[in-house]
Every structure is written in structure tokens, then in C-alpha cells.
Amino acid sequence: MKQPVYAGVDVGGTYVKIGLVTREGEIIRKTQIPSQIHQPAENMLTRAAQTIQQLLREEKSCKLKGAGIGTAGAVNVDEGILYEAPNMPDWKDEPFGRILSELLKVPVVLDNDANVAAWGEYAYGAGRGSRYMLMVTLGTGVGGGLVLDGKPYRGAEDAGGEFGHVKIDFDGWTCGCGSQGCVEAYVGTRGILKRVHTGLVHAPDSLLAKMEPEKIMPVDVSRAADQGDVLAIEVLRQTGEYLGYALSNIVNLLNIQRVVVGGGVAKAGEWILKPAYEAMRTYSMRVPGRIVDLVPAELGNSAGLVGAAWLSAFRAGDL
């Protein structure tokens, strides 16, 4: 009997990651193709389908049961539609799910990229063993994905999980979304660099002072911290504290068991995660606060791909 596999398709602004994944979360094979976001979406999906079929020819013992797509942007999960995505402006109201399903002749599910990364970590990564989990993705923006009572949570119109726009200061910094005091404004790349630039005024000896200010990136701050740089350590500590304060909101409201932190900025590791954990515990109420843990993500940039595949298996009732 052939092994059932699920295709995971993770659509980003530059590349589409594609893989064959087992029900146990093992990636049998993976590759990537260019997104070509200025071509019609149907072209990308046709190339994705051809790629999946090629992978299946290379793995003759596997049988495709379904596929899951994760994509940046606003989606309609039930109808499999990408409404719009800021980083792929030519694509609007694209029926990704239907098109790929017709090409592959299997059921296809669609969800946004932050969500599929959360489902991946939940099912096969740092979220295993929990039933109530928040995944936070730290990068230029701050993403989120929620699992509640063992099920993906999306809200009334698939627009839930926006942890980046949970607010922590009504008089606070303006966020890219136009609102005030969103956690993204404090712990996204811009917030981190704002604190670096402000701090440099009083820290001419910082390792970061040797760089051209506009070229400093979060990874440089994290490297400087590893070398003991006081300013870098303080900037990341504050970043963690803002993150932890925002997380305590989720803890008090949803009584979750685990927070999983991934994304590029999370590579700063303990410099951010330790103060984040401490602040989350400090600001949470006693009962929900005592059970919640905070751990780094485990699946790196495969999380979306395996999460999309997991969603396909989950929806089919194969788990």
C-alpha cells in the first residue's frame, strides 16, 4: 500500500516553498519555485501543481491525499480565496483553493501564512503536547496564530490571531497599521531599531556605534548582545519586556498553556525570550499565569509548509 502524503505549499512574495509531508509531519521531499507575483496567480499555481506532480514521480511509494496552501494576506478559509496581500499587489480575490484542487484532483485547503506556521509548530514542533497555544512570529511585522482547545482558531471571519496588533499603550507609538500602541510598533524591526538609534546618543562606545546607523538590522543587535554590548542587551531586554507585557493580555484572556516564538528576530533567543517570559509571568494573573510556558519555535522556515500539509490532513479527518 502506498504511503499517504499531503502537499504543503507556502506562498511568499519571492518563493513558493513546496513539500510532501506525511501525517506524522515528516517532510519526504521539498523544493521551492519563484513566486513571480506579477504573473497571473494561475501561472504560479500551475507551476506549483507541476512541481508537486514531479515530486510524486520521484517518490513512487507515496500517494497524494490532499494539499494545503499557506499565503501572506487576507484569506477566506472556507472558500479558499486569497483576498489580497500587501506584498503581492497584483493578486486580488484569487480562488487559490479551487484552482489547485482542479489541477491536482485532491481537496485543497487555504489559510494565511502566520496561521499555517502556527499549525505546524502546534502539530509537529514546539507546540506539541499543548492544546491552547499562541504562536508569535517576530520579524519586520509581528504575526500570530492561535490554537484553542486543540483546534485552529480563526474567529468569525478568519481575521483572528492578529497578535501584532494587540495594544499595550494607548498613548503609545504609532504602528504601521495606523493605530496607536500596537505591540508590533515596539517589538517589530522598526521598534527595535528606534530604541537602538535613541540609545546610541548616550552610548558612543557601543559596538553598534561603529556601524552606519541606517544599516543596523536586528541581527546586528543580537550579535552585539552576544559580544556583551550593554546597549544591545538593554534594547533586546526592553523588546522582551514589551512582548511579555502584551502576552500577559492573552494569558489573562485566553488561559493558554504555551507561547511559541519564531521568526527572524526570535534568533536573538534568550536576550529577548527570557525577559519576555519573566514579564509575561509578572503581569499575568496568578491562576492563568502559573501554567503558561514560553518556548522558541522548532521548525524554522519549514513551519508553514508542514502546517499547511497538516491542515489538509486535519480537514480531511485523517489525523
Added chain:
Amino acid sequence: MKQPVYAGVDVGGTYVKIGLVTREGEIIRKTQIPSQIHQPAENMLTRAAQTIQQLLREEKSCKLKGAGIGTAGAVNVDEGILYEAPNMPDWKDEPFGRILSELLKVPVVLDNDANVAAWGEYAYGAGRGSRYMLMVTLGTGVGGGLVLDGKPYRGAEDAGGEFGHVKIDFDGWTCGCGSQGCVEAYVGTRGILKRVHTGLVHAPDSLLAKMEPEKIMPVDVSRAADQGDVLAIEVLRQTGEYLGYALSNIVNLLNIQRVVVGGGVAKAGEWILKPAYEAMRTYSMRVPGRIVDLVPAELGNSAGLVGAAWLSAFRAGDL
């Protein structure tokens, strides 16, 4: 055939409200007994059971199918235990559910008072027709209860829904819970009165300036607003704005459809609710923000009683 009814029992620090409720949410009969919180909990439950049996004797056409208890404090829903409640300090780890079930010979479920009020409004009040709802109770403290995807939400250890301790300012006012910047510190009674006292310094002509400062209560502020008092109106407007800002957190995270606001302070009505609605919409993201509504609670202080009865019917699968 006799009409099936469910007993609702709402345990407060002073009174226990008791009623017989149909599956449709109609209160057939209700009454209340003193809580006598310094007597053993078993005494209260025995008197509650006798009261329910008396009500049943008066309504011979009804047959008791189950009972639900709402109580202040921290509870274990599955085991029917009240762990502790600040306003009933003599009762600890009381197996309310088991005791009442043995006395009444029907299944009994237990939940906390903010939750049962939310279930009541959801099933029979201002939440009808929604599937994703937050109930906010404004009073001395600020309570919350969440319905997600048509089901009561409690979190991993029944400690979720604490909307009052969602945070809005990391440098903010200290809350009764010891944490910083909780919405309760701004929109609970203390927060409202703090703004009144600060404002009176610059508003000697306010109607509120005629009262002894320490005797002013939120209801006085609300009455002064009704008479056009500028300070009172501004204090309530700010209260609404803080509330709306905090609500936008929930909207962005959970993509809920409806917010129901109840509790004593909510009697200030539009003076608080209108600015709350506007701030909630202003600070929410576009997609989740456009569907969410904010409405006053409908069931008054019967919400807990009918909600407890509803929970009993819901758990029994009778709905």
C-alpha cells in the same frame, strides 16, 4: 407531559438568586435567599435545594432536569468546585456541584458568575444571533465572559475571559490585582472616581463639586452627565475610550462579532457606550473591525441565573 425546567442558582456575597428556567430562557419562577457566607457552604446549598424544591411544588407542571450554579471566585468547572472567592473568604475548595447534585438528584454544573452572565446574554439576551461574543461587566471590578464559535470559552484551566485584566498601558495605573495598566484600573469604579477627583480641581462649577468627594459614586457621575455636566460627560467619555481601546485588542485577536456591556456602571449608557464603540472601531484593524457591534446587556441581574440554567441544559445536550 411535564415541562422540563432547569434551576439557575446565582451565588453572590449577600444573596443567592434562584429560579426555574425553561429551555427557551423563560423564568417560570424566581426568588432569593441570604447567602450567609460565614456559615458552612453546605448550609447555603441545603437551603438552595429546599428553595428549588419549594418552587417545584408551586409549579406542578414542571419537571427538574438539571441545575446550574454561578458563583463569584475561581472555579473548576469539570469538577464543580469553588476554589476560593475574595468576597466569600470562609469557603475554600467547596464541592458545590457534587453537594447540590446529591440534594436535588439531578446533574449540576458550576461556573463563575461572569461566565454564567455571559452565557445568559448569549443564549437569551443581547448576544442572540452571534457566535463570537464578549460580555463585559462594568462595576467595582470589570468582568468578562467569552463565547467562541457558539461555545462557552474558558481556557486550559477555566481561568480565561479575564477581560478586566487586559492591559492598555505598560506605564499605567496600578490595578487591584497588583499589575500595571489593566483596563479595570481605568474603567472600574476606582478609575472613574479617580478621574472625577482629578477633574474637580479644575471644575469647581461641576454638579459633582456640590457633593462630599468621598461620597461620589459612578451613578452620581452618570446622573450629572444626564443633566449636562461637562466634567461628568468628559469623565464618562474617557471611560468609554479606554474601554474601546481595550476592546480593540479582543477584536484584533479574536475577530468577535459582538460585545455586550452590562453591570452597574453600564447604566451610564450612551455616555460610555458610544465613545467605547467609536474607539473600538478606530483602533481595530479593518477586517475584524468592520463586523463588530457593541450593545447594552438586556437581562439585567437575571443574566447569571438564566445563564446558569442554560449551561445546565447545554451540558446535558438538551438544546
